[in-house]
Amino acid sequence: IIVHAFGAYFGLACAKAFGKKEQRGHQNEGSTYHTDIFAMIGAIFLWIYWPSFNAAVAATDDARQRAVANTFLSLCACTMTTFLVSQAVDKHKRFDMVHIANSTLAGGVAIGTTANVVLEPYHAMIIGVIAGAVSVIGYKYITPFLSEKLGIHDTCGVNNLHGMPGLIAGFASIAFLFIYDESRYPAQYDKIYPGMARAEEGKRMFDEKTQALNQLMAIGLVFLASTISGYITGLLLKLKIWDQVRDDEYYADGDYFETPGDYDFTSRIVTSVQKIEVAEYNPLS
16 A cells, blocks of 8 residues: 555655756657667566565465465556557557557556456456556656646656556455455455454454455545655755755756766756657658
8 A cells, every 4th residue: 555655745745845946848768779778678577576576475375376366457457458558548549658668567566466366357457457557647747737837847657557556456455345245255264454353253354345455544644644654755855955956957867877988978968859749740651
């Protein structure tokens, strides 16, 4: 419930406190063709290994097998949805590499909390469809809104890959708590929901409603803790006692890494190419 959402909203709150207006739309920001290719290679590795991320913390062998199967189902549905929605929101009906390299993984995040639950296959796929659609819409519309209206510059789209899918995962865990009862879990119910374990007299510590309320409060507490601590961290990083990044070196490595001799030249060329706007679009014949 907490890991993806906490990381995302901690970072966004930190960006709100620490960020500057000059960082938004900076000439050095953005990707190039070869960086998109490298990012896609990383996305493929993440896609393949994401089921192991969700299965690693499952309590029993059966739960780990369910986590792998549910995660793959969610990822497959999410990937198909990502391609469909990415094309649908583009005026030229093209795919966006940012969506393909990121939103295709949102299904793995969204199924994470309930991956070990005995789910019908279509429920796992529904979660993937929702996560993929929400993630692409986030990259297309929500990220620009956060940057322009709220001053929250989400450079990597963590809200779309980790934040919103993480919240979907938390709310899905509440919904499935009522949809699937104890009869589907032979001798494993207490391991999946430790808070509902039976005491010696046979009574449960919590009933379904109390367990659901606890999980809902956990989502709220994670959101509050992450945003407050992230904002405080951003304010501390903004203090002048630290070595601040120069305004002309945003999204560049020259001040902190040893770079090749032609680094500045290639950076200027890439920036110049990125600033050229295509006035007319002609589809390939």
